[in-house]
Amino acid sequence: GAGVSQSPSNxxxxxxxxxxxxxxPISGHTALYWYRQRLGQGLEFLIYFQGNSAPDKSGLPSxxxxxxxxxxxxxxxxxxxxxxxxxxxxLCASSLWSSGxxxxxxxxxxxxxxx
Amino acid sequence: xxxxxxSLFLSVREGDSSVINCTYTDSSSTYLYWYKQEPGAGLxxxxxxxxxxxxxxxxxxxxxxxxxxxxxxxxxxxxxxxxSAIYFCAGALDTGRRALTFGSGTRLQVQP
Numbered sequence: 001g002a003g004v005s006q007s008p009s010n011x012x013x014x015x016x017x018x019x020x021x022x023x024x025p026i027s028g029h030t031a032l033y034w035y036r037q038r039l040g041q042g043l044e045f046l047i048y049f050q051g052n053s054a055p056d057k058s059g060l061p062s063x064x065x066x067x068x069x070x071x072x073x074x075x076x077x078x079x080x081x082x083x084x085x086x087x088x089x090x091l092c093a094s095s096l097w098s099s100g101x102x103x104x105x106x107x108x109x110x111x112x113x114x115x
Numbered sequence: 116x117x118x119x120x121x122s123l124f125l126s127v128r129e130g131d132s133s134v135i136n137c138t139y140t141d142s143s144s145t146y147l148y149w150y151k152q153e154p155g156a157g158l159x160x161x162x163x164x165x166x167x168x169x170x171x172x173x174x175x176x177x178x179x180x181x182x183x184x185x186x187x188x189x190x191x192x193x194x195x196x197x198x199s200a201i202y203f204c205a206g207a208l209d210t211g212r213r214a215l216t217f218g219s220g221t222r223l224q225v226q227p
Contacts, residue, residue: 004157033214033215035217041219041220042203042217042218042220043158043203043217045214045215045216045217048213048214050213056213056214059214091157091158093157093158100146101145101146101148101163101165102146102207102215103148103160103163104158104160104215105160106150106157106158106159107157108155108156108157109157
């Protein structure tokens, strides 16, 4: 597609439930990133995929968080046993980065509210 | 402390210049970036600067980089109400992580 697409745009769930957030990157972009943005705060890095390399999971806040990416296409971020502190906007970005500036293109985000 | 720091809020009058500042810690980033986030939207790249440059100008935007002081700034000339948004600086900091590290964002409010 023309841009990075995320779904759902809004998700309300009850504490303890599992949620899945989906990201469709720009076709051909080898790198894919997940960030979390809590209300009124900056972006918190979660995980980074680059081609077939092992993902950089150093930003995942707990073992309740996991992400997968199929080849160089769709990625799914899964949060198990959601907690209220997981409420945030989850932003996905992709880039075509081989050399030069690494320009990230962001999706509009998935707003997660945990009641 | 924070890897990338920004002031939280800036208010200017329409037509004035806005200067948004950013300081960062040790950086191996070859490029430094400015992103803009409008309400309810994702981040949009505004501009970036190569680390061996001191200044880059792009229409109403001027980026200044002081590598010695690890200070980056974004100047918006003739600020318009449509420039009201949150502005983030970002770079690939020396944390062993290839993804970009973002500052906490500066909310720019432009008053008519």
